[in-house]
Amino acid sequence: MAVIDHDVELTRAGANVRGRLGSMLFFVRRYPLGAVGALIMLAFAATAVFADAIATFDPLTTNARDSLAPPGDRHLLGADFMGRDMLARIIYGARISLAVGLGATTLGCLVGMIIGLLSGYFGGWLDLTVQRLMDIMQSLPLLVMALVMAASLGPSLTNTIIAIAIPLVPNVARVIRSNTLSLREMPFVEAARAVGMSETRIAVSHVLPNTLAPLIVLATAQFGSAILVESALAFLGLGVPEPHPSWGRMLSESAAEYVRTAPWLVIFPGVAISAVVFGTNLLGDAIRDMLDPRQRF
């Protein structure tokens, strides 16, 4: 066994880190891959927010002369069948992905959190009913559930968000519930009860904040899968409708025809999806290492 150098270990564990800048630098040094992921996510969010300023073309304007124009000076990433600039469409597509990713994750986590907290803290018949309901929802794969939801709600941005959020609920509810179950027995909950706090207040102000760490870990993972599912739904023609440029729909079935003639139509939207989800996964891994030390590998 090697001799433990206490100074090195302390620095590694983040002792003596001061200020916001200091903790950021520490994160970068400790989780370089996570920092790369955070950079990708930042670039993604900035692209979505400042799409108007970045894009040099309108993503919806068609131009017959530029139909299937290859990448070049005029169209950096080429143009699609209708002569629309690919780069502009990818830039504006970031908005759809960000909206669906954020919207579905927030909605799914919020509903899942409430359900998990209620069923874990109060237990009883409510818990039993909720658990059976979650069983039912988990008996279909995410994409299949989202497909059926999207088809039955109809195509629109809001409906796509709901269709993806609902299948995310059971995962979140399960995690929050199991955390709540163990937190419920903690001495600090007993102490709160002893000083006469109401059960609702204990649940909200003592138990809930302690479930946030696993929730954040879960939410980052869900964000990535929400974007993947959105692209799959759009690819299958059941996602956000035209004219919104969605990365998945840019790859939709017709793209297979262009595999031979216009590969840029196939390559770039896929790169965009993969890069963003890759960034989420990198960041998610780092956050999990940070917040959930038991799984630190």
Place this chain on the structure above:
Amino acid sequence: MGAYLVRRFLLMLLTLFGMSVLIFVMLRLVPGNITDIIFDSAGFVNPAQKAKIERQLGLDQPIVAQYITWISGLARGDLGYAFVSERPALEEILPRIPVTAKLAVLALVFSVLFGVPLGVISAVRQNTGLDYALRVVSLSGLSLPSFWLGLLILMACVNWFGWIPIYRSTPGSFWSEIALLSIPAAAVGFRSSALVMRLTRSSMLEVLRQDYVRTARAKGASDPSVNYDHALRNAMLPVVTIIGIEAAFLIGGLIVTETVFNIPGVARFLVEAIRWRDYPIVQNLVMFIAVIVVVVNFVVDMAYVALDPRIKYEE
């Protein structure tokens, strides 16, 4: 154990019953059914004709009556008639299952064949360059949409071999069919293999730092013996679970991959049926998928008991 099995079986039935109600209500939640789609594309609506078709398909009945008709039929093995083809739903679904099943099995084989050994290597060589490279590869496996991977493979085949791996329903032999299917199977299996690899790695690392592994090393056991005889066996437990769950959840990847490669399987058929609001097909297929998921979950739990004698489902 007997009581546990009975309770578990009843819960499975309850879940499936809930699923059947959920899917049935969800499909009928929105206004508009197959007759609307037909008449929309025809351009004009003759209410009398529309009502006649709705009556023929049983869509004019109250929703509870429609549900009872479906479920009682299901219990007798009668799945009803597909709206689009007007053939018995069973005849539409059954012939499409073998292709999808072969794809799923191949994808699983792929994911285990690559995922487990690479995960073990990554764990044994923790924090080396190889470990980092493998981790990035596995993370990218979780990040690539499988339909895009499929499109990239198609593109590579076209550009490098001038040939597209199109599935034919009458392939030469069993092996040529497998060879043809292995390409889309790899596109689906890449994601699962990444998942299996990550889990194998973290599970291996956890086991490798346990006391009995240190004891084995102290006794002078060789590295391969410690890694494979002592550690791997115990590390495989959670991996078995994830493989089982992936087996049931592969259908998501199969849906898009069958669409990309134009494979006439049951997963692509589900999407087509959803687009047409072909209720009998969608309902029955969704139930079929739910049955697979529920049964696989049960089998995984039982496999756990068989693999780990410490686990007992009693009480």
